[in-house]
Amino acid sequence: MSNLTVSHVLPLHRSIRRVCDYIDHNLDKQMTVTHLSEVAALSKYHFHRLFVASTNVTVSKYILLGRLKRASFELAFETDIKIIDIALKAGFDSAEAFSRAFKRTFSQTPSEFRKQPQWPQWHRVFEEKVHSQIEKTLEVDIVTFPRTQVAVLEHRGAPERVYETAGEFVNWRKSSGLSPIRSSLTFGLPNGDPSTMPTSEFRFKIAGSVAKSIPSNDFGVSNAEIPAMRCAKVTHRGSHNTLEQTIYLFYQHWLVDSDEQPAAHPCFFQYLNLIHEVDECDLRTDVFLPLC
Numbered sequence: 397m398s399n400l401t402v403s404h405v406l407p408l409h410r411s412i413r414r415v416c417d418y419i420d421h422n423l424d425k426q427m428t429v430t431h432l433s434e435v436a437a438l439s440k441y442h443f444h445r446l447f448v449a450s451t452n453v454t455v456s457k458y459i460l461l462g463r464l465k466r467a468s469f470e471l472a473f474e475t476d477i478k479i480i481d482i483a484l485k486a487g488f489d490s491a492e493a494f495s496r497a498f499k500r501t502f503s504q505t506p507s508e509f510r511k512q513p514q515w516p517q518w519h520r521v522f523e524e525k526v527h528s529q530i531e532k533t534l535e536v537d538i539v540t541f542p543r544t545q546v547a548v549l550e551h552r553g554a555p556e557r558v559y560e561t562a563g564e565f566v567n568w569r570k571s572s573g574l575s576p577i578r579s580s581l582t583f584g585l586p587n588g589d590p591s592t593m594p595t596s597e598f599r600f601k602i603a604g605s606v607a608k609s610i611p612s613n614d615f616g617v618s619n620a621e622i623p624a625m626r627c628a629k630v631t632h633r634g635s636h637n638t639l640e641q642t643i644y645l646f647y648q649h650w651l652v653d654s655d656e657q658p659a660a661h662p663c664f665f666q667y668l669n670l671i672h673e674v675d676e677c678d679l680r681t682d683v684f685l686p687l688c
Contacts, residue, residue: 411436412450416458420677423462424485429455461522463487464501466675467494468518471510472559473566473672479506513563519556522637534642536630536650541684543624546583546603547575547610549617555590558600565602566672568615575604577670583622584665622664627684628656631668635676639665642683651685659686 415436419427432455433443447455463486470482483494483506491506499505503517549568551561569575585601601620609619628650632642643663651658668680 409450411438412447415447416451417677419459419462420675423459423466423675424487427455427459460497461501462676464498465522467498467506468502468509468513469672471506472513472563473670475510479510482506513559515559516554516556518559534630534645534650536628536646538656538687539627539629539684541622541625541627541686544581544583544622545606545609546581546620546622547606547617548585548601548603548620549615551600551602553598554595555598555600558602561600562602564615565604565617568613568617569604572610572613572617574610575606577604581605582667582670584667585622586662586664588662625659625661625684625686626688627686628654629685630683632681632683634679636671636679636681639681639683646683646685657688659688661686 415432418432418435429444430440432447433440436443436447438446444455447458451458453461467482467486470477470485471479479494480491483491486494488494488497495505495507498509501521502509502514504514547568549561549565551558566577569577569580581604583601583603583605585603587597587599590598603620603622606619610617628646630642630646630650632639663686664684666682666684668682669678671679
């Protein structure tokens, strides 16, 4: 194993990053600007302006977006949870108040989003809610990925619509029982970096391990196999939206300094947990870089 600490520190943002992490891990708690300024170790008179300058949103908006983001995944992927229960978990006193805030943010009511999520609009809401990469330690392992039989559903086209395909795959898993979410492995297999190809050429296979071949079905899920490969592996922690940062550091700061050569196979992902199961900050994703 090789450990590499890569620091991209913007001093003015260090304390804000700490606050963002605190908020992300405490979405169920009541939080005040005064308390958060103490977390940041900054004067409350300057904290809020520095927060807005760093994140492009107010503190209250950041908290609201975090809660609504979690709620949106529960609406889309946990259809057995009642909307009122999702509303209460998000800190709202009523389904009506939750519905108003949700529609104001995503231009859909919770019921509309549950039936047919408009993921492109959803992604646009979060494009501005970003914060700087402060420090990341890459712990890289060289592993042999075992040959794995999987069921796959291929997404074609715009990356921001991948969640639509993911929702269909989740529905297949739940209805068929052939690749149980809690006891099977889950993978993401892109055909490359979406920023380097026309949208129409982008493909992303969502896969789940299976014990045997699956029958034909109305979802379009098919049989496939991930071959055995020698890989470099690093675990990404946090939002799937920042996976590209980890991949970039993987290539730039590990691969170029190693004696390894990448194989003719794109990176792929194993999702150790899923967005509708844990808070976004607790997501864990193994990134595999196939090697010669």
